[in-house]
Amino acid sequence: MTEIWNESWFWPSIAVIVGLPLVLLVLGELLESLVQRGSPAARVVRLLRNYVAPVAALLILVSQTAGAEVDVAWSRIVATVLGFLVIVVLINGLNVAVFTTARKGSWRERLPSIFVDVTRFVLIAVSIAVLFSWVWGADVGGLFTALGIGSIVIGLALQNAVGSVLSGLLLLFEQPFELGDHLQVGDVRGRVIEVNWRSVHIKTISGVVIVPNSELAGTSFSNLSRKGGPFSACAMVRFATEDPPETVIRVMVAVAADLPMTVATPSADTFEAGEYEITIPVDAPTDAYGALSEFRRRLWYAARRAGLHLDRDYYVEYDSAERRRAMLTRFSSALYCSPDELHRYVDRVRVERYVAGEKLQHVGEVPDGIRLIDSGIAHMIVEGPEGVRVPVTEFTRDEIVGLTSLTRQGINATVQATTEVTVLAVPVDVLDVLVAARPELARDFGREIDNRRKLVRDAFAKAGIDMPMGKRSIAY
Numbered sequence: 001m002t003e004i005w006n007e008s009w010f011w012p013s014i015a016v017i018v019g020l021p022l023v024l025l026v027l028g029e030l031l032e033s034l035v036q037r038g039s040p041a042a043r044v045v046r047l048l049r050n051y052v053a054p055v056a057a058l059l060i061l062v063s064q065t066a067g068a069e070v071d072v073a074w075s076r077i078v079a080t081v082l083g084f085l086v087i088v089v090l091i092n093g094l095n096v097a098v099f100t101t102a103r104k105g106s107w108r109e110r111l112p113s114i115f116v117d118v119t120r121f122v123l124i125a126v127s128i129a130v131l132f133s134w135v136w137g138a139d140v141g142g143l144f145t146a147l148g149i150g151s152i153v154i155g156l157a158l159q160n161a162v163g164s165v166l167s168g169l170l171l172l173f174e175q176p177f178e179l180g181d182h183l184q185v186g187d188v189r190g191r192v193i194e195v196n197w198r199s200v201h202i203k204t205i206s207g208v209v210i211v212p213n214s215e216l217a218g219t220s221f222s223n224l225s226r227k228g229g230p231f232s233a234c235a236m237v238r239f240a241t242e243d244p245p246e247t248v249i250r251v252m253v254a255v256a257a258d259l260p261m262t263v264a265t266p267s268a269d270t271f272e273a274g275e276y277e278i279t280i281p282v283d284a285p286t287d288a289y290g291a292l293s294e295f296r297r298r299l300w301y302a303a304r305r306a307g308l309h310l311d312r313d314y315y316v317e318y319d320s321a322e323r324r325r326a327m328l329t330r331f332s333s334a335l336y337c338s339p340d341e342l343h344r345y346v347d348r349v350r351v352e353r354y355v356a357g358e359k360l361q362h363v364g365e366v367p368d369g370i371r372l373i374d375s376g377i378a379h380m381i382v383e384g385p386e387g388v389r390v391p392v393t394e395f396t397r398d399e400i401v402g403l404t405s406l407t408r409q410g411i412n413a414t415v416q417a418t419t420e421v422t423v424l425a426v427p428v429d430v431l432d433v434l435v436a437a438r439p440e441l442a443r444d445f446g447r448e449i450d451n452r453r454k455l456v457r458d459a460f461a462k463a464g465i466d467m468p469m470g471k472r473s474i475a476y
Helices: 008-037 042-065 073-099 115-135 141-157 158-172 213-217 245-255 283-307 321-330 338-342 428-437 439-462
Strands: 182-185 188-195 200-205 207-212 231-238 267-270 273-281 348-352 360-363 367-373 378-383 389-395 413-417 421-427
Touching: 008 042, 042 073, 042 378, 073 115, 073 231, 158 213, 182 200, 188 207, 200 213, 207 213, 231 283, 245 267, 245 273, 245 283, 273 283, 283 348, 321 338, 321 421, 338 439, 367 428, 389 439, 421 428, 428 439
Parallel strands: none
Antiparallel strands: 182 188, 188 200, 200 207, 231 273, 267 273, 348 421, 360 413, 367 421, 378 389, 378 413
């Protein structure tokens, strides 16, 4: 009688009985550690523990039944299942090792997804062929020969199409641009919204333009998002030929400099027949459209305040004598001006309009007069340490902006339109005449200046910020 340990199945069975729990224990501890660290390799270890190790143990046991009355096909079936599991583990492991853990900017990170998909397909096909050849004894040589000949025939028939696709794939591998970058391809300028193995989709002002990768690979293009320094947003505007170019350029530059997107000093150039170009430095191409849109909106108001004719539009004057007279009549009590005196100042005041976002007064400047609000809302903001903007108060109808013009003092606050604001602008020389005749007007201004200084102090206190040292809290 043969001892049991001399049986062919004994030691493989002992290896499964002892080894499988140990392998599962080690893989379980490793899996828990990887999960806690958030490692992408946890998925591969989970496959090994839950599927590969048990099926491998089952294959070892089934393979020991050669002498028993058991269908041999079961051993091949289990081996096939194990082979498929090993292929899945290898593909996932390769994906984790090569691509998932790729560093930003490395060749692995830049590799187009189509290359990954093709490589994965080839590995799966070869692995399955080897598996069936090893387990079932299938002859796969003829299959590979047929595939090779077929590939040559297809390649010769579609060499132009395949060549363009490959050139596009090589371009993607180099990755000279990414999603969100702005490209200039010939006359097409826009933002990249989609990149695939065949084409690049560029969103422009007029719609989405689809550019084949082969075309990009065969021509030069500019990646505006990787340009050093600020990006220049440019636009052409037209004025009437009789508008003084110096005044036009001054107004254009002032409007552009006041935009929140502007990061450097803008510039304007004049061309023939009343045409001008504005150049606005912005952080990125994504800011260009918004900056130019806001510039055109504000320029319309600024041009009319300056008496210019944007787009050669000879409009009906909003600042008419009738409107000035009506506003003077309404504000006569605030100015201590009798109705009999109004005619003296009708031609010396102005009616102005400001769009939301425009500044009625700037930090550090001496106001050129007062502005009495007829309609709209504006708000006053002071600047604290490190550029912190502190809101102070809101100005509505009948309130006055520019009180320190009477004392010729600079201001430490900004007044910005919240909505469209219409004001009556009274210049300093008219204000001097009114104050000389009515001293109580200067007294009212002084009281309101003191009141607004208090508002500034209260605003800093409410924000929990210390007022800047060495500055007077002058408000207006």
